Amino acid sequence: MVMHMTFTVAVAGASGYAGGEMLRLLLAHPEARIGALTAHSNAGTRLGEHAPHLRSLADRVLDRTDVDALAGHDVVVLALPHGASGAVAAELAARGDTAVVVDLGADHRLVDPVAWKEFYGTPHAGTWPYGLPELLTAGETVASGQRQHLTGATRIAVPGCNVTAVTLGLQPGVAAGLIDAVDVVAVLANGYSGAGRSLKTHLLAAEGLGAAQPYAVGGSHRHIPEIAQNLRAAGAADVTLSFTPTLVPMARGILATATARLVDGADPAAVRAAWEHTYxxxxxxxxxxxxxxPTTASTLGANTALVQVAVDARAGRVVTVTAIDNLVKGTAGGALQSLNVALGLPETLGLPLDGVAP
Structure with a gap:
């Protein structure tokens, strides 16, 4: 029997894009009750100054982000910059707080502390259960897989948005032994909200409108080790990934085109069947x-990932295209989906399946 419960949620970093999107989804969740809302530089202001679309919470005053404000809730969501959530989570644990903590940042995603140090440059905060219920794990069934690791979890590390798109696109072929993960190329078109809300010259409308801007080129993007980690979880012996994201003039969305070489002797006719079986x-x-x-417009506001797969016979490569809303399935929606699993609630509860169009 599925348990239903009412739970209180505190959101740290509520004035940012990820925190605001988490609140939008929680407001539609029948079991969630919004507790403390906190911020750093925006503490003391009203949420409506930063997220005027959240009318039902517009008059709420943002507290300062500290454990005194966050403690005592059933769930704490940390929508904080990379490197900040580890300390907050550790302090909550030291106080004996029993909340389920959901980290929207990167602090607890990686298993390998060496990879964390290489890409983030700070001490590793530890590894939490990974918040991608659809993640394929070698030797486990598609239906259970990562879900069994999330059931009853009190700590959840939400994947990076780019990671979600590339992982969902490629993992069926890896698990089926159809693609060679030593030669993976991913090129992504990304909406500007994925770059966060801080004021930077290249994110101004005058700079971004009408322009496509690559960033973190040449193997420097911090999502690379996380994607490799997921593909290894799906069964890849080794992973070599060329990853190039590009900002394009849209507020939301990721369109990820990821390709990999078809394994020698693999039957191209089996490719689509592997993706059909997985999903x-x-x-x-x-x-x-x-x-x-897939198009990003079709996923706007929804917790859906739309996937297509094809075989480029001349190049001997499998081509996947995946579209998600980076703030929903890529962040807050994936977090709430994982939280539902952890709490024993229906996985789809409170989550939008249909996008907004046109």
Whole structure:
């Protein structure tokens, strides 16, 4: 029998894009009750100054982010910059607080502390259960897989948004032994909200409108070791990834084109069947009909990932295209989906399946 419960949620970093999106989804969740809302530089201001679309919370005053404000809730969501959530989570634990802590940042995603140090440059805060219920794990069934690690979890590390898109696109082929993960190339079109809310010259409308801007080129993006970690979890012996994200003039969305070499001797006809098998029963990951390609507009505001796969016979490569809303399935929606699993609630509870169009 599925347990239903009412739970209180505190959100740290509520004035940012990820925190605001978490609040939008929580407001539609029938079991969630919004508790403390905290911020750093915006503490003392009203939420409506930063997220005027959240009308029901517009008059709430943001507290300062500290454990005194966050403690005593059933769930604490940390929508904080990388490197900040580890200390807050540790302080909550030291006080004996029993909240389920959900980290939207990167602090607890990576298993390898050496990879963390290389890409983030600070001490590793530890590894938490990984908040991607659809993640394939070698030797486990598609249905259980990562979900069994999330059930009853009191700590959840939410994946990076780019990581979610590339992982969902490629992992069926890795798990089926159809693609060679030593030669993976991913090129992504990213909405500007993925760059955060801080004021930077290259993020101004005058700089971004009408322009496409690559960033973190040449193997420097921090999501690279996380994608490799997920592909190894799906069964890859080794992973070599060329990863190039590009900011394009849209507020939300990721369109990830990821390709990998078809394994010698693999049957190209088996490719689509592998993706169909993997996602046949997934509520939020949809393999589109042949000939229909994902668009970011189709995922706007929804917790869906739209996937298509094809074989480029001349190049000997499998091509996948995946579209998600970076703030929903890529961040807050994936977090709430994982939280539902952890609390024993229906996985789809309170999560939008349908996008906003046009």
């Amino acid at each position: 046949a029963d997934e509520p939020f990951v949809h393999l589109l009909p042949e000939g229909q390609w």
